[in-house]
Amino acid sequence: MTPPPIGSCKFDLDTPTLCIDLDILEANIQKMHSFMNERGKLWRPHQKCHKTPIIAHKQIKEGAIGVTCAKVSEAEVMADAGIKDILIANMIVGKPKWERLADLCNIADPIVACDHYAQVAPLSEICKSKNVQCRVIIELNIGMDRVGIRPGRDTLDLAKAISKLEGLKLSGIMGYEGHLLAIEDQDEKRSKINDAMSVLVQNRDMILNENLNCDIVSAGGTGSYQMTSDCPGITELQAGGGIFADPLYQEQCHLRGLDYSLSLLATVVSRPTRTRAIIDCGRKTHHPDFQAPLVKNIPGATVVQTSAEHCELSLEEKAQDLKIGDKIEIIPGYADFSTVLHNEFHAFRNDQLEAIWPILGRGKLQ
Numbered sequence: 001m002t003p004p005p006i007g008s009c010k011f012d013l014d015t016p017t018l019c020i021d022l023d024i025l026e027a028n029i030q031k032m033h034s035f036m037n038e039r040g041k042l043w044r045p046h047q048k049c050h051k052t053p054i055i056a057h058k059q060i061k062e063g064a065i066g067v068t069c070a071k072v073s074e075a076e077v078m079a080d081a082g083i084k085d086i087l088i089a090n091m092i093v094g095k096p097k098w099e100r101l102a103d104l105c106n107i108a109d110p111i112v113a114c115d116h117y118a119q120v121a122p123l124s125e126i127c128k129s130k131n132v133q134c135r136v137i138i139e140l141n142i143g144m145d146r147v148g149i150r151p152g153r154d155t156l157d158l159a160k161a162i163s164k165l166e167g168l169k170l171s172g173i174m175g176y177e178g179h180l181l182a183i184e185d186q187d188e189k190r191s192k193i194n195d196a197m198s199v200l201v202q203n204r205d206m207i208l209n210e211n212l213n214c215d216i217v218s219a220g221g222t223g224s225y226q227m228t229s230d231c232p233g234i235t236e237l238q239a240g241g242g243i244f245a246d247p248l249y250q251e252q253c254h255l256r257g258l259d260y261s262l263s264l265l266a267t268v269v270s271r272p273t274r275t276r277a278i279i280d281c282g283r284k285t286h287h288p289d290f291q292a293p294l295v296k297n298i299p300g301a302t303v304v305q306t307s308a309e310h311c312e313l314s315l316e317e318k319a320q321d322l323k324i325g326d327k328i329e330i331i332p333g334y335a336d337f338s339t340v341l342h343n344e345f346h347a348f349r350n351d352q353l354e355a356i357w358p359i360l361g362r363g364k365l366q
């Protein structure tokens with residue numbers, strides 16, 4: 001399949017096609033960075049929403065200090081693209097991954113999260129044997145009850161143990177307040193985020209009191225950074241998905257001030273009744289479960305059902321002139337699970353194709 005020529009009009013492209021509005025993407029990146037910067041926080045955006053080095057480089061050009069990843073293979077993709085300061089905010093377990101992580105230290109300066117000695121003692125041996133040093137941060141459970149060590153004595157003991165391991169450098173702590181993103185009452189949300197962040201700060205102080213290193217105190221996601229940025233003691237934020245500002249963040253997490261930059265171009269392939277239209281973008285092209293997609297620029301058109309290859313729209317009277325062959329855009333409800341279904345982003349400015357970016361981290365799961 002020949003790629004569409006640069007300069008093509010968006011609506012001349014075949015469908016389904018994953019599209020980025022570059023002006024909006026760049027504005028979102030700029031706004032996220034300046035929001036954190038004004039509050040004295042560093043930005044280490046999670047790349048899981050895009051998995052694309054070109055986008056990570058745009059964020060770094062704007063002022064981000066590096067990237068956050070979930071997998072060693074994602075970190076490898078970013079390191080191969082020249083990015084050095086990479087946080088793997090996830091527990092890394094097993095010899096093949098520890099070997100790769102140690103090798104990564106030759107071309108980048110990764111940081112890996114841990115919540116148990118068993119994740120880092122073998123990594124220390126491997127790093128020592130390869131004569132490299134890997135930075136480590138401890139993930140604390142600040143209420144989400146996913147991973148994370150208990151704050152307090154357990155955290156301090158682990159910090160002390162890590163500081164004695166050769167080949168590793170204790171660099172700080174992290175916590176993710178993912179359980180607080182969707183709190184409806186904004187005062188309650190802010191107060192609970194403050195409480196969660198003060199747990200991190202108390203633990204940082206305990207670690208510092210033992211004369212151990214704790215330069216990094218990392219937290220925050222797109223659904224919380226507009227509050228977490230105000231918390232003292234947090235040094236950097238991991239919010240990533242805000243660059244697409246998809247409906248999930250805007251509807252469920254009250255994300256404000258950013259616009260939708262991601263869309264999926266689709267074709268109307270059937271008009272079974274006056275009030276129904278079927279477009280060619282099913283679940284194999286976007287993920288509708290956590291948050292329903294929106295129909296862009298067609299008032300009165302709503303997504304009601306999605307199957308593997310079909311997406312059904314319900315049409316109010318004002319949207320009923322839609323006809324077979326028309327091209328329309330939907331805004332995926334949750335970008336993270338939608339972008340990974342595609343091989344590339346098509347990047348547009350004023351609806352003209354400016355670039356095609358391969359999603360190099362797609363399928364990088366190990």
Ligand SMILES: Cc1ncc(COP(=O)(O)O)c(C=O)c1O
Nearest residue numbers: 046089176221222238239240241
């Ligand atoms: C460890 C971690 N950090 C940060 C985030 C926030 O990512 P985003 O800003 O893309 O929602 C997540 C989301 O799942 C996460 O698991």
